[in-house]
Each structure stands twice: as structure tokens, then as C-alpha cells.
Amino acid sequence: MSEAKNTIYGNTDDCIERVLVSAEQIDEITTRIAAEIDATYKDSENRLLLLCILKGSVVFMGDLMKKIKTPVEIDFMKVSSYHSGTVSSGKVNIMLDIHRKDLSELDIVIVEDIIDSGRTLSYLVNYLKLNGAASVRCCTLLDKPERRDSELKDFKADFVGCVIPDEFVIGYGLDYDEQFRALPYVGILKPSVYEK
Ligand code: IMP
Numbered sequence: 001m002s003e004a005k006n007t008i009y010g011n012t013d014d015c016i017e018r019v020l021v022s023a024e025q026i027d028e029i030t031t032r033i034a035a036e037i038d039a040t041y042k043d044s045e046n047r048l049l050l051l052c053i054l055k056g057s058v059v060f061m062g063d064l065m066k067k068i069k070t071p072v073e074i075d076f077m078k079v080s081s082y083h084s085g086t087v088s089s090g091k092v093n094i095m096l097d098i099h100r101k102d103l104s105e106l107d108i109v110i111v112e113d114i115i116d117s118g119r120t121l122s123y124l125v126n127y128l129k130l131n132g133a134a135s136v137r138c139c140t141l142l143d144k145p146e147r148r149d150s151e152l153k154d155f156k157a158d159f160v161g162c163v164i165p166d167e168f169v170i171g172y173g174l175d176y177d178e179q180f181r182a183l184p185y186v187g188i189l190k191p192s193v194y195e196k
């Protein structure tokens, strides 16, 4: 673990069970995925758009985009599938839409922090295709396949950083109740923090 910060839950180190993906591992992941994205789009005639899903993906997206050699544009959407805490609400709401008229000229890579039930990403893929995107692929830092909704069992991202067990994780953009996003690694949150 590293810099202990204070959150509304107290000292960060006391809230974290263990580091799951270190800053060094994240750096290797972003390097690998950037190369995969470059290889995938090398012959495309469309422009490449990285679509960051706020807020959790902002740190990952910032690091990833710097390592992609293909010229990229960026945009943002904000969706919510969580009410609060660690339990999914089950439906996806668009809080900030992508307002562009050029979707048919764009290869879109949706950049997510984590896939859990799969509802957010599967909804967004359909939404962007329905709105005419030239192509849509998904990139996620973390994947928790054990948590996938039964009807989305086959849903997979095209670019995956790391498959993780069914644990609630925070850091590197991911939050619990808006806390812990600025940590440079991904850690497992102690259940005692959210069971309080
Ligand atoms: P899904 O729609 O159930 O796949 O949920 C995806 C969203 O839930 C992610 O973009 C996160 O914002 C949030 N989420 C899921 N699991 C975790 C976690 O372990 N920590 C923090 N946020 C999570």
C-alpha cells in the first residue's frame, strides 16, 4: 500500500483489505491494451473515439490515451447503474449524453473501469449502434465475470485489463460512496466499511 489518505471513512490503509492490482501492474495493462487498440484499428478508415464513462474511468482513460499511437478523439458519457454503496439498481440511466452528429464516421471504444453485471456496457453498445456509430468496441480495466447477469453471461469486452474475483474494489478511479478514487492502485475494500 502507499500514501495513506484520510477519507470520511478514516485512514485509507485501515479501509483496505489488500492491494489487488498495483500501480506497476496497471502500467503494464495500459501499455498492453494501447498496443491492442493500435493493432485493431491500424487499417480503419474511420476516426477513433475513446468514450470515457464518467466518473470511474477517468483515471484509466487518461493513462491509456497517452499510450495509444493512433490519433484519437475523446468524449464522455455519464451513466448510473448504482443507487449508492455496493448494490446495483438494475437499470441504466443516461445522466450525460454524447451530443455528436458524426457517429457514423467514428470507431468508438467505450472505456470502462469495471464490468460487473454487464448492464451498463451492453446498454451502451446497443445505444451507440442504434445511433449509427461506425463500430463499437468495449475496453475495461477490470472484469468480474462471476457477477454477470444470467442473460448477459456471454457478454465480453474486446479489451480487458484484468479479471478479478467477486470483491468490491476501489482506487484508480473506482469509488465507494465517492471516496478513494485518487488511489494509484486498485484495492479490495474491507467489508466492515460498507457493512457499517
Ligand atoms: P454493471 O452495469 O453492473 O456492469 O456496473 C458497472 C459499474 O458499476 C461500473 O462502471 C462501476 O461504476 C460500478 N461498479 C461495479 N463494481 C464495482 C466495484 O467493485 N467497485 C466500484 N464500482 C463498481
Ligand code: MG
Residues within 6 Å of the ligand: 053, 054, 055, 056, 057, 112, 113, 114
Ligand atoms: Mg463506472
